[in-house]
Structures are given as structure tokens and as C-alpha cells.
Amino acid sequence: MSSKPAEDAAAKAFLARLAREDRSRLLRPVMLGLAAALCGVCQAWFIATLLAALLGFPGAGWGELAAAAVLALVQVGLAVAQERAQQAAGSAARARLRARVQARLLELGPADERPAGERAALIVDRVEALDGYFARWLPAARLAVIVPVAIAAAAAVADPVGGLILLAGAVLVPLSMALTGIGAAVQSRRQFEALQQLSGRFLDRVRGLPTLVLFNRQDDEAGALGRAADELRVRTLRVLRVAFLGSAAMELIAAAILGCLAWRHAALATGGHPSPTAALFVLILVPAFFAPLRAFSAAYNERMSAAGAAAALAPLLDAPAAEGLRLEEIPPDVVLTVEDLTLRYDPARPPALDGVSFRVLPGETLVLAGPSGSGKSSVLRVLLGFRRPDAGRVALNGRDALALHPAELRRLIAYVPQKPHLFRTTIRDNIRFARPEADDAAVEHAAREARVLDFTRALPDGLDTVVGEGGWGLSGGQAQRVALARAFLRDRPLVLLDEPTAHLDPGTEAEVLDGLRRLCAGRTAVIASHSPLLRDRFPARILTLENGRAVANRRSSREAGHVA
Ligand SMILES: Nc1ncnc2c1ncn2[C@@H]1O[C@H](COP(=O)(O)OP(=O)(O)OP(=O)(O)O)[C@@H](O)[C@H]1O
DSSP: OOOHHHHHHHHHHHHHHHHHHTHHHHHHHHHHHHHHHHHHHHHHHHHHHHHHHHTTOSOOOHHHHHHHHHHHHHHHHHHHHHHHHHHHHHHHHHHHHHHHHHHHHHHHGGGOOSOHHHHHHIIIIIHHHTHHIIIIIHHHHHHHHHHHHHHHHHHHHHOHHHHHHHHHHHHHHHHHHHHHHHHHHHHHHHHHHHHHHHHHHHHHHHHTHHHHHHTTOHHHHHHHHHHHHHHHHHHHHHHHHHHHHHHHHHHHHHHHHHHHHHHHTTHHHHTOOSOHHHHHHHHHHHHHHHHHHHHHHHHHHHHHHHHHHHHHHHHHHHSOOOOOBOOSSOOSOOOEEEEEEEEOSOTTSOOSEEEEEEEEOTTOEEEEEOSTTSSHHHHHHHHTTSSOOSEEEEEETTEEGGGBOHHHHHHTEEEEOSSOOOOSSBHHHHHHTTOTTOOHHHHHHHHHHTTHHHHHTTSTTGGGOBBSTTSBOOOHHHHHHHHHHHHHHHOOSEEEEESTTTTOOHHHHHHHHHHHHHHHTTSEEEEEOOOHHHHHHSSOEEEEEETTEEEEEEEOTTOOSOOO
16 A cells, blocks of 8 residues: 555646646636736826825826726726636646546446445546636646735835835745645545545445335434534534634734835825825735735635545556557457466455466357356456456467457457446447447347347337336346347457346246357357356356366256367
8 A cells, every 4th residue: 555645745746747737728817817917006006196196195187097997997807807717727627637537437447446436526526626726726826926026026116125025925925824734734635535435435325225225224324424424524624724724824914014014104194205106006005915825825725625636536547557459350250268367356365266277169158157256257357358367368369368458358248247237228229338330220130139129019118118227127137138139239259248147037047048048159158157057058168166266177968069
């Protein structure tokens, strides 16, 4: 496991890289902000001359008033344009980042062992938490350096000592923020951890709602969720407390600077000041001087949130992308050779696969049998490219399959999982999911082969019946036949099936087996299964695994193909 300082350094580097990528987009709000500030400086001068005139000093008239009004309007326009540019930079960065996170999570697929809630939090909350970093923090951090220096320089032209007093304020603000910021960083990280745990737990329990109701545990679970939410509330309040402390320190410094300048130009009140316009100019500049520092302080919290989000996103996005060769074409037949496959999920535990070898020819089916935990699904995980073995070789037609990019490897495969997922759409589109460009005739042919049409005839809209969450409920056997239809439509030379008949009654299992037999005919097929019916009645070779080792290799009584 990596240490906290290493994680923090990775998160910092990740944020710096994102900021570099967005440099050109950030230039616009910074330039607009600077232009608005310069307008403010000119406006302050005209207002100072007008105020001096009101105090009885000569030199100002309608011209200065009109100029101040025009500059005020221009400044408002620039501020609106700056806000829009900031929002655009924030949403562009979020969109880009979300696409990257999504692509990486999809690439990892089932190889990613994070709970679903945590993955959802990564793609929604964590990316969202970076919005303020791009839209507010990055422009504010740049403007907080440029604008106060520019204003202090303008003030120094009129009153050099006044300019120096302002500059002293500019140094004190980041100093106080650095002190409160250390606490904010710690609290913000804790708040994020609590939020992530809460959303992970919530999603998990929503999924398991029927189980909770079945065991009458809803009240206990509601209590536990309430406690987790309370913990989040406490941590959020701590973050806010530190943030309020930071802004209180900033207001204190601003008041002190204003006090110093007022004391320096106290002669204004008695009417004996030698250059009243310059004095008023410096005093009026104080709010404009602190405005970018205030925005910087307000956005500091965004940076803390972003650091928390980056700590979670960096390991996902910084991990090297899967590499490998591309497939030139999909061969019509595949000879699958597995030699001495060894896979270890956890170095402290015995290997899940320990030197497994087998060979499957085109037209042949290999059933991986064995007790629960013996390693059947692990073999499929390696063949699907979701896990890299620690040792051993997988070859397709004699060529190293592990050298292929995992996504390319999957182009050769039609996979039927134990529990197929049906999306909330029509049965037709659920089947077409396997090959989006397939026309209706091909979809219907696949549905016929998998005996889907046998049950859709009785449904209100046939193949166009909407199923999935909230749609028409299909039985386990019917859903399994839809998954088989997907595999028929995909039409690939290598077929992998994980417990395709688990939890089916013998009648339905026999029907699904019938479809499986047609799917495997002429293809290279590997089926992981406990089913005695499948082992005894399916024309296949049976490889029995025990504790990750192949312990027996025999033919089923219905074995029809030839054996390597
Ligand atoms: N992600 C994982 N992390 C750690 N260990 C794992 C992981 N997945 C599987 N294992 C372990 O590897 C071993 C083989 O698991 P595998 O899922 O391949 O067994 P199986 O034969 O398919 O079991 P079943 O028939 O119950 O599906 C088991 O001891 C299991 O606990």
C-alpha cells in the first residue's frame, strides 16, 4: 500500500498536470479579471477626484462623473464575461475528466474490484469536486498575484507609502491562509472519505433491499445509515469551521490595512491634506485590492476539495493503460492452448490457479468442473483479459494471446455470464447489444436459435417488449436465453460460458442446454459449470479443478468431438 505523503504527492502532481493541460482555457478569465481590475483602478481615480471636489477641493466636474459611470458599466460587463469564461473552463475540464474516468473504468471492467458505489462516486462526486478547482481556484490563484501587485503599483504612484502598506497586506493574507489551510486539508480529506463510504454503503444497501426486507433488518440499516450521515455532517461542519476561520483572518487583515491608511491620511478630516485626491484614491483602492485575495481565500476550500478528489482519481488515471497488439482480423477458427497457468490474487494466500494446462480445438467444448472456489471463473477471467496470470501461457492458434490488447482479445470472444444483465430496453435491443450494427433479420435469427422467440410470442409486444429494471420481468431461464441470443448474434470463434445453467430447474436447464449445444457447435468453447446435467449430457471434455489444479480430465458420456 502507498503511504499518505506519496498519495498527496501523486494528487498534487495530478492537479498540476490538469492545470497545465487547461492553461489556454484559463488565460481568458484571467485576462478578463485583470481588465476588470484595471477598470476599477481608473474608476477609483475619478471617484477620488469627485470626492475631493465634494470636500471642497477644486478640479472635478461632469466629465469625471461620466467617465466613472462608463467605467463602472464596462467593469460589470467584464466581470460577467469573466464569470462565464470561468464556468466554461470548469465544465470543459469536468467533461474531459469524466470521459477519461469513464473510459478507464470501462477498460478495467470486472477487473476493477472497487465496490459499485465507490465507482459511481469517482465518476460523479469526485469529478464534480474538481469543478471549483478549474472554475474558481485556478483563475483566482493567478489573479490574487497579479491584481494586488498592479493595484499596489498604481497606489504607489499616487502615494508610495500607501502602496507599501497595501503590499504588506498582500504578504500577510497568504501567510494566514497557509496556517488555516493545513487544518482545512486534513478536514477536507476526512470529509471526502466519509462521503465516499456513505455513498458506497447506500448503493450497496439499495441493491440488497429485498434481502434487508426479508430479514426485517430495515430499521437497523436505517439506523446505521443515519449514523454514517451524522458522521458526514460533523466532518462537513469541521471543514466549514476552518473555512470561516480563514475568511475571518482575511477580514481582520483588511480592516487593519484600512485602519493604517486612514491613520496616515487623517489630515483629510481636518481639510489640511496636501494631496487629497491621491489620499482618497489609495483609500478607495483598499476594497479593490482585497477583492482578488478574498476570491482566492474563498476558492481555497475548492482547492482542498480538489486535493481530496485528486487523491482518489490519480491512482485510477495515472495507472498505465493496458497495452497490447491489435488484431488484424478475426480468424474463423481458434485453437486455444493454455499452459501452466498460475494466478495469485493475494500473495498471502495460495494461488487461485496453480499450473493449469489444457487445449481446446475448434468444434470442441471443454467443461471446467470442480467444487466452489476451485478456480473455474479465474480461468475465464484470464481468458477474457480481465486478469493477467502470474505465470503460464495462453495461445490462440499458436500465437501469444496475452500479447494482445485485452479489448482485442475480447473481440474474438462471445461470453455468456452466470447472471446476464438486461438493460431497460426492448428484448430486441438487449440482443442487438452484442452487435449494434446487426439488422433486424440477424437479431431475429439469433433469437430463434436461442429459443427466445418461443417465449416472446406470448409477450404483449413480442421482441419489442421492454424488459430490465422496471420493465417486463423475465425468468432466469428466459434471461439466460437472451444472453445466449447475444452470443449467437456476436458469432465469434471462441465461446466462454460461466455457469450458464446455474439456478435453473431441470426442465429449463434442458432447454438452455439445447441452445448451448447449437451455440458451441463448430466453435471453440469453454464452460465453467457445476451442473451434473451439463457434465453428463453435453458433448464435451471435462477438466476437473481442485484448489486451482487440474486433477482429472475425462470425456462426458455424450462427448462427440475429437480431443487434442
Ligand atoms: N478478486 C479476488 N480476490 C481475491 N481472491 C479471489 C478473487 N476472486 C476469486 N478469488 C479466490 O480465488 C479462488 C478461485 O475462485 P474462483 O472464483 O475462480 O472459483 P470458482 O471455481 O469459479 O468458484 P464458484 O464455482 O463458486 O464460482 C477462490 O479461493 C476465491 O476465494
